[in-house]
Amino acid sequence: MSGSFNDRVALVTGGSAGIGRATALAFAREGAKVVIANRGVAGGEATVQQIAEAGGEALLVPTDVSQSTQVEGLIARTVEVYGRLDYAFNNAGYEGMRATIDRLPQDDWERALQTNLTGVWSCMKYELQQMLKQGHGAIVNMSSVVGLAGLTGISPALVACHHGIIGLTRQAALDHAKAGIRVNAVCPTVTRTERFERVHGGNPENEARMAARNPSGRIGEAQDAAEAVIWLCSDASSFVVGHALVVDGGVLAQ
Template identity: 45%
Template sequence: MVGKIKQQHERTFDGKVVMVTGAAAGIGRAAALAFGRAGACVVVADTSVDGGHATAAMIVEAGGKALFVQANVARAAEVEALVDKTVAYYGRLDCAFNNAGIEEESQPLADCEEALFDRIIDVNVKGAWLCMKYQIRQMLKQEGGGAIVNTASVAGLVGAPTQAVYSASKHAVVGMTKTAAAEYGHAGIRINSVCPGVINTAMLTRALVREPSREKRLKHLHPIGRFGEVSEIANAALWLCSDQASFVTGHQLTVDGGLTAI
């Protein structure tokens, strides 16, 4: 049923420490809750204090373990501190879902302002790079390697008219994911990305408020006939981090209702 995607996660993450960025709402919150239900100790990271605390509280109320850390992924000192706090609190870092990102663009490339370009690249590209940098450094120090999933997008696989900068940022995430996977596979660190289609999130709501006529056209692009749900992306991230995906690295898992199939 649309809007009520059933989730069934065995406690496959018992004893694992998982970091989720952009976890105050949307896909990040859905993933943090799913990791918690699967038995993980979850580090909830976001710039939003209220939203982050709320997500952590939801995990605890459901019987899980969670720690909220306020962090801006575009700032190196804050990302380093985020990883340090994770290790100080839980002792290690096994998995990370680097989901924090922004989309504030809906205009032709030639009309985009430099400040907007810098803001999108700062969060989506630099943020993913900084997270991987400090997460990988920690995983190299400990036994057992680790698993990292980055949120890319179908806009990182194909062009996205009126979203040139966002598309460029997600293409960069795909490129970094492949490269990091090749560099650190020998150390037992698997690195993949998930590439969502159009998902029911606040980001989508904002886009449709700016341009309501897009809704019908966007749904038509998905052969499955609807937008995706945050739980469906969360399920994909959990699988990529799980032992079931033990031979999967450098992969871009497209979860798009068939959008890129045609």
């Protein structure tokens, strides 16, 4: 561990797999104590175990971010155990049904908004309350390249949520910058995660086509986004406020 986050506390929602797990491990590598908030206990426990095996310290707090009372309890538990909250990565989300707007069921639309958008708002609400007491903090919200541009073949609810997350990020950043709290977002493209492997794994031709469409010539890795989150929380990005950092290998530059 490099120790740049020694004696700091980091919260990662949706930390059971993919970018969430990679970011939790990266926080621990930097010396932070990590709180994993996850609806599924088994995956969260696995992340905690990996951190412990690497010599770090982590705590699992089972949480459904779509439920505001559970989010409030999450922050209370974090402060009860560690006394502070320095960094938060609001990553938990629901992928949503792939359907055009005219075919999207209302219940799927509402589930996506409640988890992805209201969930981020609720997390920020209670994270900010604690950080304002401390007079410092850094929050990174998980968005996506589809928060900046539409994409055919993806859930319209997900696109709407990620656009909304960037808007919430910018507003929160403006509201709290003078209080010593920085709020930013990270916007990855298609990334190799457990979900990606379920959908696309085992098909080398399909993967090769996807990689070829990316100007960098490869598929994004969870570590790519994780390192961006770590940088956005670090003092190295102290003048970066309200920014949606694109981690896409050049997709949006085309």
